[in-house]
Amino acid sequence: MVRTLRASTKDIRKYREEIKKITKNLSYKNSHFLVLGLEEILTNVMEHGYRYDGRRKIYTGFFYTKKRAIIKIADRAKPYDPTKAKHPEPMELLEKGADGGYGNYLVKKIFYKAVYRQLSNGNLLVLFYID
DSSP states (O other): OEEEEESSHHHHHHHHHHHHHHTTTSOHHHHHHHHHHHHHHHHHIIIIISTTOTTSEEEEEEEEOSSEEEEEEEEOSSOOOGGGSOOOOHHHHHHHTOSSOOHHHHHHHHOSEEEEEEETTEEEEEEEEEO
8 A cells, every 4th residue: 555645643644544444454452553653653754854844745655464564654854764763761751751752662662673765855764564
């Protein structure tokens, strides 16, 4: 499934529902974690890469078999490699009173592997999920 999303909560919400339907044969827990990780990344692109500019686009590819998924996310934001970002433990963040910062931790825990490529006009993140 290939989709072009606007960098808006409405489009991300619609995409989330599509992914839930596709992954319905996973356990509820695994489907929920997969969707949570994907939503976190899309929200980070929208918030940090595009600064909530709903005219900007996020390009996605979701390839799924019974127990595996490969997810490609491309954007035209400034270069950012989430695979090299720090991912503090949630308790550290809570103790500091942080409102955010959980995304990189979640993505590293949910996905088997993440591969980043800087493109000439943006970013490509490929995520591998194994149930």
